Amino acid sequence: MNTAVMKERIAEASPRLKARMAGVFYLLTFLTGGVAVPSFRLVADSDAAATASNILAHEALFRLGFAALLINVAVYITVTLLFYELFKPVNRSLSLLAAFFSLVGCAIQAVSSAFFLAPLIVLGGAQSLSVFKVEQLQAQALMFFKLYAQAYNIGLVFFGFYCLLIGCLILRSTFLPRVLGVLMAFAGLGWLTFLWPPLANHLSPYNLAAGVLGEGSLTLWLLAMGVSVQRWKEQASAA
Numbered sequence: 001m002n003t004a005v006m007k008e009r010i011a012e013a014s015p016r017l018k019a020r021m022a023g024v025f026y027l028l029t030f031l032t033g034g035v036a037v038p039s040f041r042l043v044a045d046s047d048a049a050a051t052a053s054n055i056l057a058h059e060a061l062f063r064l065g066f067a068a069l070l071i072n073v074a075v076y077i078t079v080t081l082l083f084y085e086l087f088k089p090v091n092r093s094l095s096l097l098a099a100f101f102s103l104v105g106c107a108i109q110a111v112s113s114a115f116f117l118a119p120l121i122v123l124g125g126a127q128s129l130s131v132f133k134v135e136q137l138q139a140q141a142l143m144f145f146k147l148y149a150q151a152y153n154i155g156l157v158f159f160g161f162y163c164l165l166i167g168c169l170i171l172r173s174t175f176l177p178r179v180l181g182v183l184m185a186f187a188g189l190g191w192l193t194f195l196w197p198p199l200a201n202h203l204s205p206y207n208l209a210a211g212v213l214g215e216g217s218l219t220l221w222l223l224a225m226g227v228s229v230q231r232w233k234e235q236a237s238a239a
Helices: 003-012 015-040 048-057 059-087 092-123 134-172 178-195 197-203 206-224 229-238
Strands: none
Touching: 015 059, 015 206, 015 229, 048 059, 048 092, 048 134, 059 092, 059 134, 092 134, 134 178, 134 206, 178 197, 178 206, 197 206
16 A cells, blocks of 8 residues: 555544554554564674674574564554644644654664664675675674664654654644643653764663653553544634
8 A cells, every 4th residue: 555545544534543543553663663672682782793693693583673673664654644634733834844754764764774684684695795704794794783773863863853743733732631742742852862872872761761651651542542533623623
């Protein structure tokens, strides 16, 4: 199903269904992210040989992490489309701007996944790479993973702006509790610390906790309560 068809079907759905669908797909982003975590543990930050050994010994796990990351991006794109439709009555321009930041972040993380898979290619024993020594290939594999980490952090910055804007939209809406808007704004600020990685590292794990708390709270509310359909329609009519 292409993006245009998906967007059309989302637009036709009821507000409560959109909210529940957004909650389900938001939950899937947490689950797919969790599936990818074990593959990150195969990487030793300053030990290229150990990293190469771990990846080759657990190739299936590493490939599973790669697949989970791609699915995670696809799922978040769906969340973005649902949120755009859900918050469009609040402020169409702000909702569109939020979707832009999210889609750019998704694009960055999708492209960066090539760096995640690159270590397997480098360490796979391809004949074209036989001119390199084993130590050189191991160093290249670790370098590719570090490039992936840098690109992933850039994507988080865009998601920081996205969460901040979604928080603003919730605060201006009448169909969701304002406390969720505050929590999402804090989540955005947490992800924005990755603008300067030393600051993000210094504030870890508190900045990560802010992100998980904000997005997690919104996810649970959407799954359990959805939105007030009457207030959503009133705000849509006013818009």
